Amino acid sequence: MKYAFAKRVRHLQSSAVRDILKVVGRGDIISFAGGLPDDELFPFKGIEEAFSRVFAAGKGSALQYAETEGYRPLRESILERMEVKKGIKNYSNDEILITTGSQQAIDLFSRIMLGPGDVILTEDPTYLAALQVFHSYEANVVAVDSDDDGMLPEDLELKMKQLKPKAVYVVPTFSNPAGRVWSLERRKELVGLAHKYNVVIFEDDPYGELQFLKDETYVPLAALDDGSHVLYTSTFSKIAVPALRTGWIMGPYQIIRMMSQAKQANDLHTNSLSQQALYQLCTNFDLDGHIEHLSKVYKERMEVMVKCLTHSNLSGMSFVKPKGGMFLWIELSERLNTTILLNEAVKNGVAYVPGEPFYAGIAKKNTMRLNFTHSSPETIQKGIQSLVTVLSKNVDEQEHFFV
Template identity: 45%
Template structure:
């Protein structure tokens, strides 16, 4: 035996600089019933339609074609599911056919497939700042250079995007334009039109990530960016069952321009052949059997009360001089504390008081604003939110030693 130890190879270079998600790390730390967590963007489990899901799985397994639902399946996805999803998207103002859709293992996989199909190492990706941190992870893993675009209370600034297009020439723009993660902001129609026009003029792809769009608690719906006349074949629209049904199914989809469909399908084949056959069949059966208008209305009513409870508690929770978003829908509010503080240093004290939040820094691809934090209001009841905000107040309003 050699006197020199042979060490295993280190992880791939592409993992360098891709940090672990603090949200996923926190979920591992706070799995205690006494913790009130505003950290994860988790739907409320008591609102899951367990009986309906059980009946859907029983139906597809008890049907004459039950064994077929346990077999390999087409990469593009279950035809019935795609037809039902397309009909819902069309009803919401984005004309869609089943052929436009590729079913993915959660919308997060759609991001990975888009990166594999469209982006080469060194390509530039533009993103609103701050933005969804798992998207940043995805593009970093693909070896892309991320350039940030400033935003304000109405979301990404089109004028700033025009400057970025002129200087950095990004190949793709990533956006969560409706009830954004982490800020809760919604991009107005006029800005959507400007962004679609810029994308068309510069030949830039746009990824419109829309997991929260149906969770509106006030105001009128805003049509998808992909529905803008100038969007043409430049916008890829992502959707998910995780927020309106159950996240455990890990079912999402991407509405693709025809020119990209073959490349994304090949990327999907290389990733996992196809998304779970039985889960797709059960989701289709559940959609067909469920009054989705009533189901989504129930989610909105429950989450509206929770959003209202957090907003009502905010003035007595955040110290004087703080600012926060008051979202029209979705799952999050974005808080900035006064001064040059670092919310990450406050997290241990919060956890010691059995309350959790996500510090804002990981949502920045550029220099972070460390005085920020994200709070999610969907997981807990209004009474629990009021209690949790009281615990958080003792941390945020305690002067640093």
């Protein structure tokens, strides 16, 4: 039988990252592809104890249907943490929604905000699974010119004025894929322009706490706003564990309420046993100490990767050394197409994500994203060696060809 799918599925494709993960996960390949934290660093005992505490209370009601908005003590705990850690203090208990991971926050926001043809502005490159969601609601995704400090205000204002976007989607701190950090000035300019042109900002901050330079401060857009124009989402996936699929979104009451109604239609509520366990984790476990340890280990791995790449002297390569997060973004000789080269790399025992699917606008096909959090320093050395072998060979061939 031929099934008559809705028009919007034209935009639904399995993401490149996950398709690669599937193949790579099976073999003996070093993968810098997935956006995975290291499961050997998970707070396994902490999570186990957190669940034990919930079960020890012995209440059947802990396993009953629950409020769509989320487990109230967890919401309060997150609000407090966000105020202390991030300086976000505009939101009350009614202005936070617990979501099934921050992916669902992106999806619910798009569902209530983006109709066919509606414009949403993004960085370029940006998180590919967000692009996938925007496209699935048939939105018109437009990239704003950016440099290493964030979106360029001139282009941003021009596009706000001309295209009347519904929203701007940004990952301003340790972005995926580029690993970049917006300057404070650019953050302020974005919030200012959002107010001037009445545009909602969707701030996606899954990596913000994985910070490598202790003395630097990265103020979230939500802390620069008055509570009217910024939605802020983050998740336990990177600072605790991904398996529990628990994230949150904070923002203006009207939007959070509408998202909560969309969530009710979508999955009723987020797994509430996990929410109760995460509340226990926040309360009885040294989450800050854990994050500090995580950041230290991830920084060491990043340094190893940077060192290996620098020593390789690969012709035409450039990158910005990450100040946090999970990714290193590389630009190569313009003669290389990383999408085409992926197959050869995988055959040579190493995987990455080609840059192409991260672009909303014209893709730079000579880019790639490397994850440094899921491999040991030894594996990183070995993997980068394999990768450089493939790249060097191809650069040389191309140069030979072009001579």
